[in-house]
Amino acid sequence: DAKTTQPNSMESNEEEPVHLPCNHSTISGTDYIHWYRQLPSQGPEYVIHGLTSNVNNRMASLAIAEDRKSSTLILHRATLRDAAVYYCILSVLTQGGSEKLVFGKGMKLTVNP
């Protein structure tokens, strides 16, 4: 399964932008890049996903490098609620044609007031 590499942790300040990096040098042409986050004692929460083009939604933006070997999740204004473990994931197609998410250890984001 294709793997991703993230820093173990990052710190940011409240109301400032945060750029969360992810390397995926072995990505294949059909792999989507997904970001999920997990707050303590909760299940993961979908954040955003993309293939080649940059993506924006109400939660965040995803910037994908031209060679697709890396991507950056951008939180435009960090809040205390954004403190979580962030997972950068390359999904793998299951035998049934849907996708399973192959989670790594993720990156812990701390947001300072």
Add this chain to the structure above:
Amino acid sequence: GAGVSQSPSNKVTEKGKDVELRCDPISGHTALYWYRQSLGQGLEFLIYFQGNSAPDKSGLPSDRFSAERTGGSVSTLTIQRTQQEDSAVYLCASSLGLTAYQPQHFGDGTRLSIL
């Protein structure tokens, strides 16, 4: 609207007992997934359902683990003759499943502790 619901939220049992974990997916979601998360680890895929069929069981760690889904809705994950290494948070997710790459919506999991 209602999200993915899992029960029980916590389960403590003795080694060797059987346990059943339940997942109620979001209404209308045809795809359902089970994952588990051991302490300090990332999530590990267990099994995927499309409707009532399980085309991918590749993540089930042993034949003590089984899962079923009825009526294209509720799913149960059964662990027989539990072992201490089965202690983990078991997470269920569902998605629309109509096409690939639909976001998965997770429940808050069942925390299983084997004494």
